[in-house]
Amino acid sequence: MAEDEVHEAARRDMDGVNSLAYDEAIVAQQDRIQQEIATSNPLVSERQALSVLEAEYAEDDTVYQQKIKDLHRKYSYIRKTRPDGNCFYRAFGFSHLESLLDDTKELQRFKAVAAKSKLDLVSQGFTEFTIEDFHNTFMDLIEMCEKQPCLDELLGAFNDQSVSDYVVVYLRLLTSGFLQREHTFFQHFIEGSRSIKEFCQQEVEPMSKESDHIHIIALAQALDVPVLVEYMDRGEGDTVNHHVFPEGSDPRIFLLYRPGHYDILYK
Numbered sequence: 001m002a003e004d005e006v007h008e009a010a011r012r013d014m015d016g017v018n019s020l021a022y023d024e025a026i027v028a029q030q031d032r033i034q035q036e037i038a039t040s041n042p043l044v045s046e047r048q049a050l051s052v053l054e055a056e057y058a059e060d061d062t063v064y065q066q067k068i069k070d071l072h073r074k075y076s077y078i079r080k081t082r083p084d085g086n087c088f089y090r091a092f093g094f095s096h097l098e099s100l101l102d103d104t105k106e107l108q109r110f111k112a113v114a115a116k117s118k119l120d121l122v123s124q125g126f127t128e129f130t131i132e133d134f135h136n137t138f139m140d141l142i143e144m145c146e147k148q149p150c151l152d153e154l155l156g157a158f159n160d161q162s163v164s165d166y167v168v169v170y171l172r173l174l175t176s177g178f179l180q181r182e183h184t185f186f187q188h189f190i191e192g193s194r195s196i197k198e199f200c201q202q203e204v205e206p207m208s209k210e211s212d213h214i215h216i217i218a219l220a221q222a223l224d225v226p227v228l229v230e231y232m233d234r235g236e237g238d239t240v241n242h243h244v245f246p247e248g249s250d251p252r253i254f255l256l257y258r259p260g261h262y263d264i265l266y267k
Contacts, residue, residue, distance in 0.1 A: 049076070
């Protein structure tokens with residue numbers, strides 16, 4: 001090999017080493033950020049006065065301060081979730097189970113739907129032994145609600161990482177299953193040339209993947225639990241826009257969306 005070729009090969013090797021080191025540094029930084037988020041944010045917080053939002057934005061940030069005032073006209077409290085990419089599912093799961101503590105009729109309906117949901121997934125081709133533990137954890141929490149525990153017990157379960165993550169996984173599987181069952185309708189919402197199955201494998205089933213309209217529509221319909229989402233962003237106007245999923249239904253869950261994150265709202 002000529003000397004200049006040797007030098008070029010050595011340069012490429014060093015570029016590869018430097019690139020690998022850079023990638024490892026990025027991963028390490030992301031891990032540190034996630035650890036900081038985990039230590040400073042519970043998976044699901046105590047209920048707090050909505051006024052805590054005001055302190056999160058500068059006083060002269062008129063866009064957000066005006067929109068917080070608009071939220072105050074409809075809501076009094078907020079319960080925050082950890083910003084880990086799973087916040088929509090965790091907020092959905094906790095908020096609805098919390099509401100079941102005072103609604104025996106809805107609890108029994110929801111329990112029947114949840115019990116049947118595993119068979120629906122298996123009939124679609126999901127492997128039973130793969131999803132069974134996640135389903136069992138989900139059913140255990142619903143059955144816990146039947147015993148009318150204090151709210152702190154439910155909150156404690158959702159702040160147990162293993163329990164809470166199992167619930168998130170199962171809700172993701174339900175979302176994926178519904179999207180695939182109704183693929184003819186939802187295919188129109190998928191960008192690019194991906195199939196619904198590919199979208200679910202890449203954007204729905206993996207943990208920490210953020211959620212959008214399509215995920216909310218699917219989960220709300222899969223469990224027949226309508227959701228209202230208040231969208232607080234830098235869009236025009238002083239008011240917060242909201243959407244109900246499915247459209248025209250009477251929502252049982254109220255969520256606040258800020259770019260990339262969902263929290264729970266209370267009237």
